[in-house]
Amino acid sequence: QITLKESGPTLVRPTQTLTLTCTFSGFSLSTTEVAVGWIRQPPGKALEWLAVIYWDGDKRYSPSLKRRLTITKDTSKDQVVLTMTNMDPVDTATYYCAHRPPIAVGGNALHVWGQGTMVTVSS
Amino acid sequence: QSALTQPASVSGSPGQSITISCTGTSRDVGGYNYVSWYQQHPGKAPKVIIYDVNNRPSGVSNRFSGSKAGNTASLTISGLQAEDEADYYCSSYTGSTTWVFGGGTKLTVL
Numbered sequence: 001q002i003t004l005k006e007s008g009p010t011l012v013r014p015t016q017t018l019t020l021t022c023t024f025s026g027f028s029l030s031t032t033e034v035a036v037g038w039i040r041q042p043p044g045k046a047l048e049w050l051a052v053i054y055w056d057g058d059k060r061y062s063p064s065l066k067r068r069l070t071i072t073k074d075t076s077k078d079q080v081v082l083t084m085t086n087m088d089p090v091d092t093a094t095y096y097c098a099h100r101p102p103i104a105v106g107g108n109a110l111h112v113w114g115q116g117t118m119v120t121v122s123s
Numbered sequence: 124q125s126a127l128t129q130p131a132s133v134s135g136s137p138g139q140s141i142t143i144s145c146t147g148t149s150r151d152v153g154g155y156n157y158v159s160w161y162q163q164h165p166g167k168a169p170k171v172i173i174y175d176v177n178n179r180p181s182g183v184s185n186r187f188s189g190s191k192a193g194n195t196a197s198l199t200i201s202g203l204q205a206e207d208e209a210d211y212y213c214s215s216y217t218g219s220t221t222w223v224f225g226g227g228t229k230l231t232v233l
Contacts, residue, residue, distance in 0.1 A: 037222070039169075046126065046227040047161070047169065047212050060221045096168060108216050109159035109174035116168055 002026035004036075004097050004114035012087045012121050022080040022097030022114060029075050031055055033102035036080045037110055038071065040093040048093075052100070053080055089121045127152065127213055127225035134231040140201040143228045145213030146194060151223055153194035157216035160189060160198045164209045173198060200230070208232045 008020035020038070027034060037052040051061045051071040061069050070083045080097060095117050098110035128146040135141040145152065145160075152158055158176045161169035171180055173189035176196065186201045196215070200207055213225040 039224075047163075047214075047224040048126075049214070049222045049224055052222070060219065062221065106180065107159070107175035107178055108155075108157040109171050109214070110161075110169075111171050111174075111180060113168040113170070 002099055002112045004099060004112060006095055006097050006114045006117040008095075008117055008119065010118060010120060012091075012119060014088055014121060014123055016087050018082075018084045018087050018091070018119060020082045020084075020095055020097075020117065020119075022082070024078050024080070024097075024099065027099060027101075029053075029055055029073050029078070029080070031102065033104075035100040036073070037098050037100060038080075038082045039096045039098060039110070039113075040091075041096070041116075042090075042093040045093075050084075050095075051082060087121045092119065092121045094118045125223075127215060127223060129211075129213060129225040129228045131226070132229045132231065134233055135200075135203045136233045137203055137205065139203050140199060141203060141230065142200075143198045143211055143213075143230070145196040145198070145215075145225050147196075147215055147223070148194055151215040151217040152191065152196050154218070155216045156191070158189065158191055158196040159214045160187075161212045161214065162209050163212065169212065203232055205232050 004024040034055045038050040053071045068085045098113040160173040163169040172187045176191045177189040188199045211228045
C-alpha cells in the first residue's frame with residue numbers, strides 16, 4: 001500500500017523560507033519512471049502544480065515559481081523535500097505531495113496523494 | 124503556462140449525465156494524451172478518476188469517462204449520484220516535463 005504524508009510548519013512569517021517534507025512508503029523513488037510531485041491549494045481556490053522530482057533525479061518546476069522552489073529527494077529515507085523561499089501571505093495554502101507510478105502502470109497522473117498540510121503565512 | 128479553462132460550475136439531477144470541459148492549447152491538452160481528472164470532496168485530498176485521457180484507475184466507477192478532441196478534454200459522468208457532488212479538476216502534461224491544472228468545476232447534484 002502506497003502512502004505519503006506531508007510535514008512542516010503550520011505558520012511561516014513573510015519573507016521566511018518554507019521547508020516541507022514528504023515521507024512516503026510502499027514504493028521506491030529509485031524505481032524507473034516513478035516520480036513525486038508537490039501541489040498546493042489556497043483556501044477555496046484551485047489546485048496549483050508546483051514541482052516534481054523523477055526517479056533519475058530530474059527536477060521540474062512551475063515556471064511562475066521556479067525562482068523560489070527547490071525539490072530534493074533522499075532515497076534512503078524515502079523522503080522528498082520542497083523548499084520555497086521568500087514566503088508571502090498569498091502562499092497560504094494546503095500543500096500536497098503525490099505519487100506518480102511508472103507510466104505503464106498508471107499513466108502520467110498522480111495516483112496517490114498525501115492528506116495535505118496547511119501552511120499559513122502571516123506576521 | 125496558464126491554467127486550463129474549466130466551467131466554474133455544472134449541475135444535474137440524479138440519474139442524468141453531465142459533461143465538464145477542459146480547454147488548453149496545443150502545448151498541453153492538444154499536444155499530449157496525458158490528460159487526467161481529479162475528484163475532490165470538501166476537506167479531502169484529490170483522487171484521480173481518469174488518467175491518460177480515457178483510462179479509469181481500478182476501483183473507479185465506469186460512470187466516469189473521459190475524451191479529448193483537439194485542445195479540449197471532457198469528463199462525462201453518467202447516472203449522476205448524490206455522492207458525485209464534488210469539485211473536479213483536469214490536469215495536463217505540458218512540454219518540459221511539467222504539469223498544469225484547470226481552475227476546477229463545482230458539480231452540484233440537484
